[in-house]
Amino acid sequence: MPLTPRHRRTHRLLAAAAGLATVGALTAAMPASAHAKPGHGHGKPGHGHSSRYQDVQLLSFNDLHGNLEPPSGSSGRVTEQQADGTTKTVDAGGVEYLATHLRQARKGHPYSITAGAGDMVGASPLLSGLFHDEPTIDALNKLDLDVTSVGNHEFDEGARELARLQNGGCHPEDGCYDDSQKFEGADFPYLAANVTDEKTGKPILKPYWVWKKNGVKVGFIGVTLEGTPNIVSAEGVKGLKFGDEVETINKYAKVLRKQGVKSIVALVHEGGVPASTSYNYDCDSPGPGDGISGPIVDIAKNVSPQVDALVTGHTHQAYACTIDDPAGNPRMVTSASSFGRLYTDTTLTYDRRTGDIARTAVKSANHVVTRDVAKAADMTSLIAKWNALAAPIASRPIGYIAGEIGNQGTESPLGDVIADAQLAYAKSVDPEADVALMNPGGIRAGLTYTASGSEGDGVVTYGEAYTVQPFSNTVNLVDLTGAQLVTGLQQQVSGANEASPKILQISGGLTYTLDLTKSGADRVVADSVKLNGAAIDPAATYRVAMNSFLAGGGDGFTELGKGANVRVGGDDLAAFESYLTANSSAASPYPVPAADRITVVK
Numbered sequence: 001m002p003l004t005p006r007h008r009r010t011h012r013l014l015a016a017a018a019g020l021a022t023v024g025a026l027t028a029a030m031p032a033s034a035h036a037k038p039g040h041g042h043g044k045p046g047h048g049h050s051s052r053y054q055d056v057q058l059l060s061f062n063d064l065h066g067n068l069e070p071p072s073g074s075s076g077r078v079t080e081q082q083a084d085g086t087t088k089t090v091d092a093g094g095v096e097y098l099a100t101h102l103r104q105a106r107k108g109h110p111y112s113i114t115a116g117a118g119d120m121v122g123a124s125p126l127l128s129g130l131f132h133d134e135p136t137i138d139a140l141n142k143l144d145l146d147v148t149s150v151g152n153h154e155f156d157e158g159a160r161e162l163a164r165l166q167n168g169g170c171h172p173e174d175g176c177y178d179d180s181q182k183f184e185g186a187d188f189p190y191l192a193a194n195v196t197d198e199k200t201g202k203p204i205l206k207p208y209w210v211w212k213k214n215g216v217k218v219g220f221i222g223v224t225l226e227g228t229p230n231i232v233s234a235e236g237v238k239g240l241k242f243g244d245e246v247e248t249i250n251k252y253a254k255v256l257r258k259q260g261v262k263s264i265v266a267l268v269h270e271g272g273v274p275a276s277t278s279y280n281y282d283c284d285s286p287g288p289g290d291g292i293s294g295p296i297v298d299i300a301k302n303v304s305p306q307v308d309a310l311v312t313g314h315t316h317q318a319y320a321c322t323i324d325d326p327a328g329n330p331r332m333v334t335s336a337s338s339f340g341r342l343y344t345d346t347t348l349t350y351d352r353r354t355g356d357i358a359r360t361a362v363k364s365a366n367h368v369v370t371r372d373v374a375k376a377a378d379m380t381s382l383i384a385k386w387n388a389l390a391a392p393i394a395s396r397p398i399g400y401i402a403g404e405i406g407n408q409g410t411e412s413p414l415g416d417v418i419a420d421a422q423l424a425y426a427k428s429v430d431p432e433a434d435v436a437l438m439n440p441g442g443i444r445a446g447l448t449y450t451a452s453g454s455e456g457d458g459v460v461t462y463g464e465a466y467t468v469q470p471f472s473n474t475v476n477l478v479d480l481t482g483a484q485l486v487t488g489l490q491q492q493v494s495g496a497n498e499a500s501p502k503i504l505q506i507s508g509g510l511t512y513t514l515d516l517t518k519s520g521a522d523r524v525v526a527d528s529v530k531l532n533g534a535a536i537d538p539a540a541t542y543r544v545a546m547n548s549f550l551a552g553g554g555d556g557f558t559e560l561g562k563g564a565n566v567r568v569g570g571d572d573l574a575a576f577e578s579y580l581t582a583n584s585s586a587a588s589p590y591p592v593p594a595a596d597r598i599t600v601v602k
Contacts, residue, residue: 066124191222478563
């Protein structure tokens, strides 16, 4: 992937070492199996060799997204259901605390494995993203992560960059950031069983990995969602094919069984949505799996009974459910929210006689990464090291806000700001620009009002803005007919997005009604779509601004990908920065938008 403007600026400011480094082959150098890492599971021994059953602890988390420091605002809180039916929020997350919690959890468990379910990196805050996520890989190594699947965000910078994160080496354009040591890459294997090279048909990374200790063997198969090309830039997945999750897992489960590995865990970067947002909600009430919906349900119901548990992610939800496998037997399916706010502790009871997991003995629960424990000193040092390099850029003020501008709701206040910023930029390069559209998944955090550092309340720093928009997209302009614009809006709630709507954030002047009592495309009421009070003319041409991801038809918006007269603009974060700088000051901070452009009927 070409070096983005923001990374070029970073390169100059940090005076990183020059030179190129060979990224290496796409297939990782990790072996297909490995023994447990030294140091895991210190404490009291569990069942000995004379016992038939051996408890194996599986600690897991997903969707860290490079959040090394405690996430701010709602991104750094979880909801906890109380015994009396009420809920409370708990501050959570931060790799200094995650390390402490995991290390404490391992005590007394000599057979302990730590696994991830993808999106460990990508869409990361500035502290990690500025350095192509090398800081997060270093942190995961220190966390003793044993294995993880790839997620869609592992492909944000393409397969060659993912291979570099696995194998090590300096960035091919930015060089090495630390002159004292070379970036060594991940100590753990990234698994990509269903991601193959279009030319060779072979997985680009290892498809599976086997953990071994004293005769106990547990195999791991890693996949990401088949729909990854729909939610990643075309450049990031160029030359790759993403296979069906179920078919791939079942294929490699047979491979592992032939190798004598009968205890198998699937690491699946695809997820579900529980009926409650509380992390400790019982999604097996009233019956197994009754409290969860979404793509992972169908996957779990069809993955071979040879697989004993599924660790999942992608939806940023928390659950520990049992969903029946094709043989009608309950099987554990878990997810630990996102951003390092939770971890899952699962007990797999290994039968030494059969080499398989005794399913009836599997138990699992999510635990909060609270901030009331001691910080892990090695993580504090790691964060300090990278913060020192990032500080000149991260702390620079770029604007002021009058209150917290959140990223929640069908139409979010921050979504309005970003869409307006992109329209303002578009008009600066083409006065004929009419409207801007922003995909909700491209907004990674809200803007908090209360200062987290020394900048003062209401000050927006470059680092905070980077956390909001870390993807290095460009703001593009295209011509769409009125009919195409309406169809694009209808694709928010139809086609690929019918089951899980993706509501675009829209610039000022564009209004419409979203009628949730209807189904499919009809939920966007066509004759309600207006621009500056005038009905959209199906035959007229409108100049529409959107980021390069949407302009490529990403997120299922195929109609937006058909735009004509394309003009590739500048960096989206630069547009956001310019807009805040021009429209706010300490004396006149940017007001919190009303988020009233979309009328929702329920």
